[in-house]
Amino acid sequence: MSLKSAKPWSITARLTFLSILSASIILSSIGGYLYQSLADTFAQDNRQFLIKEIQLLRSVLQEQPVNLERLADEQGEGLDLSVGQYYSRIMDGSGDSLIETPGMELLPKAVLFPEATNISAAKGSEQKISDGRTFILMTVRNESRPPYIIQIALDITHEVTLLANYQRNLIGALFLGLLFSTIAAILVARRGLSPFADIARHMEGITANQLHEQLDPADWPKELSTVAVAFNAMLQRLAKSFAQLNQFSADLAHELRTPINNLMGETEVALSKSRSTDEYCEILESNLEEYRRLSRIVEALLFLARAENTEIPLRTAKLDGRAELEAVCSYHEALAEENGIRLVCQGQGFLNADAQLLKRVLSNLLLNAIQHTAIGGEVCLTLRSADDGSADIYVQDNGCGITAEHLPKLCDRFYRVDPARSEEGTGLGLAIVKSIMDLHGGSVTVISEVGKGTVVKLHFSAQ
Amino acid sequence: MHILIIEDEKKTAAYLQKGLTEQGFTVDVSNDGEEGLLLASTVDYDLIILDVMMPLRDGWSVLQELRRSGKLTPVLFLTARDSIDDRVKGLELGADDYLVKPFAFVELLARIRSILRRGPVRQTEQLGVADLKLDSVRHKAFRNNQRLDLSPKEFALLSLFLQRPGEVLSRTLIAEQVWDVHFDSDTNIVDVAVRRLRQKIDDPFPQKLLHTVRGVGYVLEER
Numbered sequence: 001m002s003l004k005s006a007k008p009w010s011i012t013a014r015l016t017f018l019s020i021l022s023a024s025i026i027l028s029s030i031g032g033y034l035y036q037s038l039a040d041t042f043a044q045d046n047r048q049f050l051i052k053e054i055q056l057l058r059s060v061l062q063e064q065p066v067n068l069e070r071l072a073d074e075q076g077e078g079l080d081l082s083v084g085q086y087y088s089r090i091m092d093g094s095g096d097s098l099i100e101t102p103g104m105e106l107l108p109k110a111v112l113f114p115e116a117t118n119i120s121a122a123k124g125s126e127q128k129i130s131d132g133r134t135f136i137l138m139t140v141r142n143e144s145r146p147p148y149i150i151q152i153a154l155d156i157t158h159e160v161t162l163l164a165n166y167q168r169n170l171i172g173a174l175f176l177g178l179l180f181s182t183i184a185a186i187l188v189a190r191r192g193l194s195p196f197a198d199i200a201r202h203m204e205g206i207t208a209n210q211l212h213e214q215l216d217p218a219d220w221p222k223e224l225s226t227v228a229v230a231f232n233a234m235l236q237r238l239a240k241s242f243a244q245l246n247q248f249s250a251d252l253a254h255e256l257r258t259p260i261n262n263l264m265g266e267t268e269v270a271l272s273k274s275r276s277t278d279e280y281c282e283i284l285e286s287n288l289e290e291y292r293r294l295s296r297i298v299e300a301l302l303f304l305a306r307a308e309n310t311e312i313p314l315r316t317a318k319l320d321g322r323a324e325l326e327a328v329c330s331y332h333e334a335l336a337e338e339n340g341i342r343l344v345c346q347g348q349g350f351l352n353a354d355a356q357l358l359k360r361v362l363s364n365l366l367l368n369a370i371q372h373t374a375i376g377g378e379v380c381l382t383l384r385s386a387d388d389g390s391a392d393i394y395v396q397d398n399g400c401g402i403t404a405e406h407l408p409k410l411c412d413r414f415y416r417v418d419p420a421r422s423e424e425g426t427g428l429g430l431a432i433v434k435s436i437m438d439l440h441g442g443s444v445t446v447i448s449e450v451g452k453g454t455v456v457k458l459h460f461s462a463q
Numbered sequence: 464m465h466i467l468i469i470e471d472e473k474k475t476a477a478y479l480q481k482g483l484t485e486q487g488f489t490v491d492v493s494n495d496g497e498e499g500l501l502l503a504s505t506v507d508y509d510l511i512i513l514d515v516m517m518p519l520r521d522g523w524s525v526l527q528e529l530r531r532s533g534k535l536t537p538v539l540f541l542t543a544r545d546s547i548d549d550r551v552k553g554l555e556l557g558a559d560d561y562l563v564k565p566f567a568f569v570e571l572l573a574r575i576r577s578i579l580r581r582g583p584v585r586q587t588e589q590l591g592v593a594d595l596k597l598d599s600v601r602h603k604a605f606r607n608n609q610r611l612d613l614s615p616k617e618f619a620l621l622s623l624f625l626q627r628p629g630e631v632l633s634r635t636l637i638a639e640q641v642w643d644v645h646f647d648s649d650t651n652i653v654d655v656a657v658r659r660l661r662q663k664i665d666d667p668f669p670q671k672l673l674h675t676v677r678g679v680g681y682v683l684e685e686r
Contacts, residue, residue: 285678295565296647330616331642334656360646367650 019185349385469499496520
């Protein structure tokens, strides 16, 4: 959690870090390889040299009788070798020294030298002695009659110093390389990311009233053109929402203007001269109607706003669908009869819904159907429930119908098919139907044919 | 009956006082929570009408303080806020009822009467006004001893009027009680239903019983 909540690294920092990491891995592997191969070359040369010397000494020792003078000559030759000084000591089988080169006394027989082995298994051992010099030491047993033990020491102080210097230089070069690659990485990252800063500057420049300004994806590198496309899509959605909001405000103002105008006008005219009590009552009554209308608009808008924020608690229950249809019909019965319209309920089954909200949905739809159906018409409520628990309710009339162009906007707030009929209702009935169906996770579909009638299908999901 | 109105909006307080006084109540008005609380805890009122949003002290706090001091005067909340939480909060604090602005005055009157009545509405087997009689057991209605032919909903509507004779019933209340419809509908459905009922119970007879109270609702009484 804490990792997630921490601010993520900047991309520049990430790129720089990764470049430094890869540069340091590459540089240190190269340096390590160079150092190691040099050290290996030295070690191999030294070993070959020592083995060769031992073989030389052995060949002298094999001559019978042993020519100690020649041996001393052989040993002495090592003193001015360019490889470095080397010393040797020849001992008999019991380990007593027979002959040794001067200076060998600094290298005691047993303490520093490795165990004597056969020449093929001979290993050099590196030792540093008290005067600061470093030697490679080797002990070889010569299985001749009589046996000898040859100890040989090669001064490699020079090589060790050389390698140490080489190592120091390599490390220095490594750090210098890292420093340069860091600077390069920062510069490259900054340069590479500069289109981001550019696109951000472009985006910053866009305010609410220039939502139509788009970013041209062709202006940006491939990686950013997708961002530009997504950003354009977002701008379009925002522009659409803004337009809807503006339209809604305008519609709302218009809706409120009519009743307010009536109220102001009627009251002003009433006050212009004194009138009879009956006249005053009539005016007040008419005003009250307008107030009720305003109050209904406010209530409906509040309902829609709450439904949108899902603040309306849904008291869903398994309802007897037929009983609900009949209850709503009984409420509208009187009105339908007045208009000479027959109400019919069909179908059986259960559905999951909030009883009051369902009543509101059906009531709004019935009202619309009754208002748009001529005398002698019929409004039919049909319930069809499926085995999976979902259900559909059809509200069908044989009224005037709606032309196709209006259908998509039917559930918009304040949308009216016939703007001239604005006195009827709040213009929010179908918007409320849709929001209630949305709350239920259901859907509304309107199918209509001019002159034949309209069917509104309500789908309630199984839940 | 002595009622206290605690409401900071002066116009509201004034028309409530006027309306309730005309209905025969004695009405005191306070325009802020502090003064209202003082009045409510010193005078024995039959009912307090309390606004929620007020300066100095809000309605909830007034009610809380009042109940803490042991006063059990019935309280009816008036408010422009009507989220479910607000409703629940008011009732939890011990309010007796809750009315959301804007409301119809008759609605308020009906609520006040039902709180003060402190009991169920008249539920007798034989209901009647003048020569209009209703037998709720046998589901029959008579006017001047003539049987009236009513549909079930018309019968329910008539019972509602007869249970509350002389009381003005708003359209909202009628829709709620008869059809269980708890939303403000855009229609004159209630008017149509009442008109049809009237055709059956009043039109054939010289004495009219079901009267329209203009712009407000309907009342059943002998005039």
